[in-house]
Amino acid sequence: MDEYCDVLVVGSGGGALTGAYVAAREGLSVTVLEATDQFGGTTAYSGGGMWFPCNAVLRRAGDDDTIEVARAYFRSVVGERTPHELQDAFLDNGAPLIDYLETDSNLEFQVLPWPDYFGSEKHARPQGRHIVPKPCSAKRLGSLRDALRVPLDAERGEQPPPDKLAGGQALIGRLLTALSEQPGATLHREAPCTDLLVEGGAVVGASTTRGGKPVRIRARRGVLLAAGGFERNAELREQWGVPGDVAGTMGCPGNTGLALRAALAAGASTDLMDQAWWAPGLTHPDGTSTFSLLFSGGIFVDALGERFTNESWPYDRIGRDVLAGIDEGTLHTPFWMIYDDRTGAIPPVGSASVPLAEPGAYEAAGLWHSAGSLSELAGRIGVPADALERTVARFNRMAASGTDEDFHRGDEPYDRAFVEEGGSTLVPIERAPYHAAAFGLSDLGTKGGLRTDGSARVLDAADQPIPGLYAAGNSMAAVSGTTYPAGGNPIGASMVFSYLAARDMAGTGR
Structure with a gap:
């Protein structure tokens, strides 16, 4: 091995950075691999919304929702398409995640009313269950400012990068700032995950390239794949029968399915592979x-x-x-x-x-x-x-x-x-x-990916966890199945399952 860490995180969107931050805060050494030259993934393009029923931010604004009502809504929309264990892991851990994050002054949130997407369902909330990061100055990123993926109006248009970060820009900016203050966290750009390293059926690390040279990294506690979907890969879209084409996707350029292919080679199973948002x-x-x-x-x-x-x-x-x-x-x-x-x-x-x-x-x-x-x-x-x-x-x-x-x-x-x-x-x-x-x-990206349990552990074809391998975000088969229950569901789920993965690797999980 060329390098060692406790936790290796592949990707740098909202979920990946949440997992990296939690693992580092729990005392583990963390290495983050981002395939492109900018951090943030598709989250950096987004509104940065998070759907977390009954969280403290909503409560402070007078929210009177209950987790039982929120669960009834989610069940009525998603149905039996995904395991109840997975649904409950998402529903029950959003509020605790916000409690955890809010103890860090870098991570601040506010309510943005956004109605649930199936408003005729009995337990839908007209005002939603939706929060966003508070806007912040781009200056707080310091030397990381130029490493933050710019919003779409700057990337595909002629707008300058904003001086004030909002939405997904603020979420990534705040997470990068918080992570940079944690000891033992190392972030790399232009470092794609090319292979997973497997010993005795367990994932023990990954291979990447850096500066044109191969690098093998051993991860003592595990590898978290939160590298987005495969919407930018025309070959994989055709292979899995995903309608539409690359010209219609909003996914970031790095979402080509490299991490997915590495996991499949390690024996991982998949679901929802023809689905997207x-x-x-x-x-x-x-x-x-x-x-x-x-x-x-x-x-x-x-x-x-x-x-x-x-x-x-x-x-x-x-x-x-x-x-x-x-x-x-x-x-x-x-x-x-x-x-x-x-x-x-x-x-x-x-x-x-x-x-x-x-x-x-x-x-x-x-x-x-x-x-x-x-x-x-x-x-x-x-x-x-x-x-x-x-x-x-x-x-x-x-x-x-x-x-x-x-x-x-x-x-x-x-x-x-x-x-x-x-x-x-x-x-x-x-x-x-x-x-x-x-x-x-x-x-907005594919939503089919690796099957996981309620701790974000990747499952093989026999429904057994692959030791050392975790997934979240669009690298994971979506907890919402074939539906999109509410704004903030994709980013929220990515953050929750990354949080659960990090806690499991740290031995402080559910």
Whole structure:
């Protein structure tokens, strides 16, 4: 071996850094391997939300939720798709994790009301169970500032990196700061995990490359894989049948499945491998389709010129309706958002995650169309004119009545969360010229990965833990199964299972 540590952490997103911090704080020596040249993973692009029922931050704001009610909600949404042991480990350890983190002054949180994503379920919370890190100055990172992955508007646009960190930037910044103050923690960039080292059926370390040279690291207590999914690997997407393509993912560049392949070679088992965190994505002239939400108008239509979803639903639910239409043969990409001219030709999209190009570029690429009539617009986007006219006429009648009889748009709290008070989610399409914008299928990353138990120990095909191997985040098969119960579920679960893994390796676990 070239190097030794107690705990080896692969990845540097919110979950990986949480696991590294907890292990170091528990007195273990920790080495972090990040495959790219920047720390933060996909978390650094995100809003940094965490779904932790009944945590102290919510309690201080007057929250009266109970863990029994939260469990009933999660069970009703996820069902039996994942083991109850796994679900309970997530639900029962979010609040203790926040208690643990808040004893460090570097780690501060605040409430951001964000409704649960299945608002019709009996135990859903209209205000959510959602917290975010408090914003902080980028200066607190010191020499680590340039190592923090920048947000998407800086990475894919021309915005400068922010001086004040918020959302996922703040979460990664705060965790890096806290970790840098722990003795025995070493962080490496441009150090991919190429193989796991196995002795007698136990994982005892990993191989990486640093500066072009191979390095073998022995981990005395274990290896935590929290390196994201494999959404950036077209070959693996095809192998596992993940819909969409690399051009539609929001995952960071390092999410190519290297750690997953290493674990499979060590005998790990997997689940949910054809799944991702889905979203509709506005399509751009460069061919990408990016995670889009906060629609203030418009309707989506399929290849038949008909509506197929509640456009105000949470993004994963819309994405799954897109997939259903593709499976049924009634929808292909691009599909179209139809809207009128009340706010001009730019689509009524509150966030496309990245800065928009000039309107002319979308028009030249055939992605945005305008016409004086719906019939003419239908011809330009290739859908039946009579069907589009009927669809819009029906929608306008429902908008006038205030009730969406087809898809119940506006019925759930999330639908209404971003509408001005007294406003409606049903905005009629009646002012010419009429417009259409192309959308594709986007994702926030794959959610299939390594099967684990409630302590984040990776399981083999016989349901036995592989000694020394742990997984969390999108490297782990998602605790939420095929659903997306609430905002903050992906990052929250990643942090909880990394916390449980670190505590197990330290001998202070559940």
